[in-house]
Amino acid sequence: xxxxxxxxxxxTLLFTIENYWLPLLGxxxxxxxxxxxxxxxxxxxxxxxxxxxxxxxxxxxQARDARNSNVVLVSAPGAVGxxxxxxxxxxxxxxxxxxxxxxxxxxxxxxxGGLAKSGLFGEWTEQKTTLLIDxxxxxxxxxxxxxxxxxxxxxxSLCMGRDLPxxxxxxxxxxxxxxxxxxxxxxxxxxxxxxxxxxxxxxxTFAQLKATRDGSRHEEAERSAIAILLxxxxxxxxxxxxxxxxxxxxxxxxxxxxxxxxxxxxxIASVEKGEKPVTLQTVVNAILERERGKLSSITxxxxxxxxxxxxxxxxxRRLVARVFGTPQPSTxxxxxxxxxxxxxxxxxxxxxxPFLNGRGxxxxxxxxxxxxxxxxxxxxxxxxxxxxxxxxGVAANPFLADFYYDAAESGGRRALPPExxxxxxxxIRARLAIxxxxxxxxxxxEDAADEESLEAEVEISVMKKGAxxxxxxxxxxxxxxxxxxxxHVEDVVVSVPLATVEIGAGSEATLVAPVEIDCxxxxxxxxxxxxxxxxxxxxxPVSLIAGEYRGGITSVPAxxxxxxxxxxxxxxxxxxxxNFASEARADPDARIDEALRRLRKFVIAFRSHSKGSLxxxxxxxxxxxxxxxxxxxxLALMKEKNIITTxxxxxxxxxxxxxxxxxxxxxxxxxxxxxEKTIRFIEEALANDA
Numbered sequence: 001x002x003x004x005x006x007x008x009x010x011x012t013l014l015f016t017i018e019n020y021w022l023p024l025l026g027x028x029x030x031x032x033x034x035x036x037x038x039x040x041x042x043x044x045x046x047x048x049x050x051x052x053x054x055x056x057x058x059x060x061x062q063a064r065d066a067r068n069s070n071v072v073l074v075s076a077p078g079a080v081g082x083x084x085x086x087x088x089x090x091x092x093x094x095x096x097x098x099x100x101x102x103x104x105x106x107x108x109x110x111x112x113g114g115l116a117k118s119g120l121f122g123e124w125t126e127q128k129t130t131l132l133i134d135x136x137x138x139x140x141x142x143x144x145x146x147x148x149x150x151x152x153x154x155x156x157s158l159c160m161g162r163d164l165p166x167x168x169x170x171x172x173x174x175x176x177x178x179x180x181x182x183x184x185x186x187x188x189x190x191x192x193x194x195x196x197x198x199x200x201x202x203x204x205t206f207a208q209l210k211a212t213r214d215g216s217r218h219e220e221a222e223r224s225a226i227a228i229l230l231x232x233x234x235x236x237x238x239x240x241x242x243x244x245x246x247x248x249x250x251x252x253x254x255x256x257x258x259x260x261x262x263x264x265x266x267x268i269a270s271v272e273k274g275e276k277p278v279t280l281q282t283v284v285n286a287i288l289e290r291e292r293g294k295l296s297s298i299t300x301x302x303x304x305x306x307x308x309x310x311x312x313x314x315x316x317r318r319l320v321a322r323v324f325g326t327p328q329p330s331t332x333x334x335x336x337x338x339x340x341x342x343x344x345x346x347x348x349x350x351x352x353x354p355f356l357n358g359r360g361x362x363x364x365x366x367x368x369x370x371x372x373x374x375x376x377x378x379x380x381x382x383x384x385x386x387x388x389x390x391x392x393g394v395a396a397n398p399f400l401a402d403f404y405y406d407a408a409e410s411g412g413r414r415a416l417p418p419e420x421x422x423x424x425x426x427x428i429r430a431r432l433a434i435x436x437x438x439x440x441x442x443x444x445x446e447d448a449a450d451e452e453s454l455e456a457e458v459e460i461s462v463m464k465k466g467a468x469x470x471x472x473x474x475x476x477x478x479x480x481x482x483x484x485x486x487x488h489v490e491d492v493v494v495s496v497p498l499a500t501v502e503i504g505a506g507s508e509a510t511l512v513a514p515v516e517i518d519c520x521x522x523x524x525x526x527x528x529x530x531x532x533x534x535x536x537x538x539x540x541p542v543s544l545i546a547g548e549y550r551g552g553i554t555s556v557p558a559x560x561x562x563x564x565x566x567x568x569x570x571x572x573x574x575x576x577x578x579n580f581a582s583e584a585r586a587d588p589d590a591r592i593d594e595a596l597r598r599l600r601k602f603v604i605a606f607r608s609h610s611k612g613s614l615x616x617x618x619x620x621x622x623x624x625x626x627x628x629x630x631x632x633x634x635l636a637l638m639k640e641k642n643i644i645t646t647x648x649x650x651x652x653x654x655x656x657x658x659x660x661x662x663x664x665x666x667x668x669x670x671x672x673x674x675x676e677k678t679i680r681f682i683e684e685a686l687a688n689d690a
Contacts (some may be wrong), residue, residue, distance in 0.1 A: 111151075168477070389427075487503065496520070501546075643657045
């Protein structure tokens with residue numbers, strides 16, 4: 001297509017506007033007669049724009065060369081800056097920018113119809129213009145899987161035989177979905193937006209700071225303050241692989257922090273003395289404290305009010321009320337004249353709060369996350385915050401979990417209600433890039449008469465690129481309540497025999513294997529269920545087990561890829577579940593039946609983290625919830641036969657030895673497909689325990 005001198009950083013080929021997008025797209029000539037909703041041309045370049053690294057994805061098999069593709073997919077975790085990059089490329093090249101979040105719901109004629117209605121079809125045919133399509137994840141949330149695939153096929157049909165590619169931007173999951181549909185139709189490449197490195201992060205943050213005002217007498221000190229804050233953030237977040245301090249919304253929060261500091265030299269001295277740790281939480285809290293300084297402009301009749309009003313907690317409560325449309329919280333008792341002064345001040349301060357964008361919405365994902373955590377702690381807004389996050393599915397806020405961790409500490413132990421588990425997991429998954437993995441495990445007791453059984457343990461494992469082992473995050477919760485998992489459930493094992501699990505928040509729900517749900521009551525919202533295989537190698541089973549099923553699924557579940565579905569509950573053999581119903585095995589020997597359940601629990605506890613091994617924390621499998629009854633005997637034999645080995649802190653599962661010794665695979669255990677060899681293995685374990 002073209003020749004260009006590419007920028008190479010280390011061993012990575014980087015795709016910048018100057019060396020890739022301009023040579024690829026050139027300066028297009030677009031003259032629409034009438035633009036439809038979501039379509040734009042002639043965008044202005046951003047003064048504060050600083051490019052993040054953009055490189056070719058190496059995780060998806062058969063991905064094409066980005067210099068010679070009909071479609072270029074640009075992927076990134078949530079809030080990394082996809083829309084900013086898309087708009088800047090459109091501004092620099094003159095290409096048409098299509099924002100699917102602002103356009104009508106997508107379908108079979110979205111792009112073809114849009115080109116025709118805008119009077120652009122002639123220029124499209126003559127290759128005088130092309131499209132930058134943004135918001136794949138938002139578009140997917142608003143329509144069915146069929147409508148989304150029809151939209152992608154419409155794009156593919158328009159791109160065949162063209163030299164100018166169409167460029168599509170979306171979060172990790174949406175880009176993977178698009179690639180799966182389109183790669184068999186035409187040449188598709190995938191690029192990934194990375195995080196700002198240490199040097200570029202300073203440039204980006206300083207550019208954001210300068211964009212907030214018309215100059216400063218302290219620019220050198222401000223740059224130094226930015227540099228030291230980012231250095232401390234990197235030190236505090238090393239477990240995240242250095243990516244956290246290169247996240248655009250985090251850098252914007254740092255810029256806001258420095259902008260609110262009248263004396264940057266004082267900030268530098270404070271940080272260097274180590275008076276407070278520099279975390280995202282402390283950076284954002286400092287902004288709230290600076291906002292509180294506005295009280296000094298008011299002279300109250302009661303001078304003590306200055307120390308009691310507009311605290312960070314009060315600001316957050318007021319921001320929650322403004323964002324969610326609930327009544328503003330009442331103020332503490334004060335005289336009529338003081339109340340009048342304060343109300344007048346609030347009417348000015350709140351609309352201009354740095355956490356808001358001037359239109360009543362959060363100004364960044366970081367500030368939104370802090371507002372959401374505050375909303376979750378308030379009875380009148382908690383349900384609204386949960387519903388908002390569940391409705392976003394894969395487009396969840398990627399910073400919610402970070403702020404939630406601090407709020408969830410209870411006596412040195414993290415605790416959260418079951419209603420929050422799903423949105424915390426979706427927040428963590430929103431930070432994943434292609435090739436990274438996260439898993440959710442919830443394990444509860446089985447005896448309603450036992451108080452300890454009412455508790456459950458939550459474990460989230462995250463495997464990032466280049467990491468030697470997974471990061472493990474643990475919470476405690478209980479089985480009194482409902483676990484809401486949202487419309488997109490991926491890589492989840494839930495065993496809560498006393499609890500309710502609710503899936504879905506719209507017209508359809510998607511389960512991406514492996515998924516194992518075992519609960520007292522299962523609720524499937526919507527009227528359609530989609531079961532998808534994982535992109536990773538290995539079996540892709542989905543198993544749903546419940547003592548009671550409730551839901552509105554009316555059509556036969558759609559199975560995509562090499563996935564399998566089994567369901568076990570009363571009346572599971574009725575439509576639409578007939579072909580997927582699995583009878584609960586009942587062995588005449590109750591101990592054999594229990595031991596098979598324990599074997600199943602042990603095996604499905606192991607899941608691969610992308611390219612990692614089948615590993616599990618040793619304490620998790622050794623816990624009484626896993627080993628009670630016949631569990632100790634089964635685990636002991638699995639270790640004796642080297643099906644499970646340990647390094648002292650982790651257990652590792654050898655799938656080949658599992659099959660050789662028990663005759664069962666991971667998929668067999670999920671589907672409860674136990675053969676005679678499995679029964680003999682269980683009998684040997686029980687005999688050893690006699």
